[in-house]
Amino acid sequence: MSSEPQRQELYAAIDTALSEGGTAAAVESLIEQLTATRDYQALFYAMLLRARVNLGVSPFATGPASELPAAVHADYEEAIRTSARHVGNLYLKERNIARAWGYYRMLDEPEPVREAIARFVPTEADDLYGVVEVAWQQGVYPECGFDLILKHQGICSAITVLSGTDLTGKVDLRNACVSKLVVALHAQLLERLQPTEATVRSMAESFLELPSRLEEHEYHIDVSHLNSVVQMAMQLPANHGMLPQAIELSRYGERLAKVYIGDAQPPFEHGYVDFTAYLQALAGVDTEAQLAVFGQKAAMGAATGETFQAEVLVNLCVAIGKPDRALAIAKQYLTDLSTDRSCPADAELARLAGNLPAMAFASRATDDVVNYLAAKIASLSPPM
Numbered sequence: 332m333s334s335e336p337q338r339q340e341l342y343a344a345i346d347t348a349l350s351e352g353g354t355a356a357a358v359e360s361l362i363e364q365l366t367a368t369r370d371y372q373a374l375f376y377a378m379l380l381r382a383r384v385n386l387g388v389s390p391f392a393t394g395p396a397s398e399l400p401a402a403v404h405a406d407y408e409e410a411i412r413t414s415a416r417h418v419g420n421l422y423l424k425e426r427n428i429a430r431a432w433g434y435y436r437m438l439d440e441p442e443p444v445r446e447a448i449a450r451f452v453p454t455e456a457d458d459l460y461g462v463v464e465v466a467w468q469q470g471v472y473p474e475c476g477f478d479l480i481l482k483h484q485g486i487c488s489a490i491t492v493l494s495g496t497d498l499t500g501k502v503d504l505r506n507a508c509v510s511k512l513v514v515a516l517h518a519q520l521l522e523r524l525q526p527t528e529a530t531v532r533s534m535a536e537s538f539l540e541l542p543s544r545l546e547e548h549e550y551h552i553d554v555s556h557l558n559s560v561v562q563m564a565m566q567l568p569a570n571h572g573m574l575p576q577a578i579e580l581s582r583y584g585e586r587l588a589k590v591y592i593g594d595a596q597p598p599f600e601h602g603y604v605d606f607t608a609y610l611q612a613l614a615g616v617d618t619e620a621q622l623a624v625f626g627q628k629a630a631m632g633a634a635t636g637e638t639f640q641a642e643v644l645v646n647l648c649v650a651i652g653k654p655d656r657a658l659a660i661a662k663q664y665l666t667d668l669s670t671d672r673s674c675p676a677d678a679e680l681a682r683l684a685g686n687l688p689a690m691a692f693a694s695r696a697t698d699d700v701v702n703y704l705a706a707k708i709a710s711l712s713p714p715m
Contacts, residue, residue: 429461
C-alpha cells in the first residue's frame with residue numbers, strides 16, 4: 332500500500348498528464364504509477380479504463396460489460412483477459428499466489444498457478460496459508476497443497492485436513508495423501524526407535540529390541556496420529572505399495588499399553604491386532620487366514636443380530652478382488668434388503684462377480700427395474 336505522500340503525488344501526476352497530454356497520456360501515466368507502486372488491484376481496472384477509452388465507450392471500468400455496445404463486446408472481453416493475465420503474472424512474480432489465483436480463476440486458467448505452486452518453497456515472508464487454501468481447498472493442485480501441509484504444518488494438521496475433506500470420487504488423491512501420511516509417520520517412528528549412535532536399520536530390526544508390550548506410559552510417536560493413519564491405510568487398495576509400512580505401524584500399535592489403544596467396536600474389538608489382520612489381507616499376506624478371522628466375526632455378529640461385521644468382510648472381499656465370495660457372504664448374513672448397509676448391494680456384488688442371473692434376481696428383489704433389464708440384456712448379448 333502506498334503512503335499518503337505517494338498517493339498525493341499520484342493524483343498530481345494524473346492531473347498534469349491530463350492537462351498537458353490529454354486522456355490517453357493520463358491513462359498511461361496512471362498505469363505506470365500503479366505498476367511502480369505495485370498497486371496491482373487498481374492496475375487491473377486502470378488497464379480496463381485504457382481499453383474503454385480506446386474503444387470510445389464509457390470510461391467507468393467498474394461498470395458491467397453489458398452496458399457497452401454489442402460491437403465492442405469481443406474486444407473488451409479480450410482486454411479483460413489480457414489485463415487479468417498481466418496482473419495475475421505480476422502477483423506470481425511476487426509469490427503472491429493467493430492474489431494471482433483471483434485473476435486466473437476469472438479466466439479459468441489454473442495452469443500458471445499450478446506451476447507456481449509446484450515451484451513454491453515457503454519462506455517466513457510468504458503466505459503459506461493462502462497457498463494451501465488455493466492448492467487444497469480451491470483444488471488447483473491438491474497433491475502439492477497436502478505436501479505443504481504435511482511438511483510445514485505437521486502430521487496432525489495433515490490428518491485433520493484429510494479426514495475433514497470429502498474426497499468422494501477422488502480415490503487416487505485420497506490414496507496418495509494416505510500414502511504420504513504412512514511414509515511420514517513410519518519415518519518418524521523409525522527415527523525415534525534408532526539409538527543416536529546406530530546406523531539406520533529396518534523397522535523389523537528395531538522391533539527386535541522392543542518388548543512385546545511397552546510400559547504403560549511408553550510410546551514413541553503420537554498415539555492418536557498412529558490410530559488415525561493406520562485406519563486410513565485400511566482404505567488403500569489391495570497390494571498398494573504402502574501397505575507393508577502400514578502393517579509395521581499397526582504392529583507397533585499392538586505393543587502399546589491398553590490405555591493408548593482405547594475401545595473399539597467389532598469387528599475391530601481387538602484394536603491393532605484386527606487392524607493388522609485387515610491390512611495383511613489387503614497386502615496378500617496369509618489372505619485366507621485373515622478372511623477366516625473376519626468370517627468368524629461375521630458369524631458371531633449374525634448370532635446376535637449384528638450385520639456390520641459381515642459388511643466389513645464383504646468390503647474386504649471386494650477390495651481384494653473376490654466379489655463372488657463377497658456375494659456369498661452377503662446372501663448368508665445380509666438377508667434384510669430393506670436396511671442400509673456400508674457395503675455394496677447384492678446387485679452390485681453380482682455385477683462385479685459377473686453373475687448376471689444373480690444380478691437380475693437381486694435387482695428384482697429390490698424393485699430396481701432398470702438394473703434388472705440391464706442384467707437381462709447383458710445376459711443375451713454381453714457388452715463389448
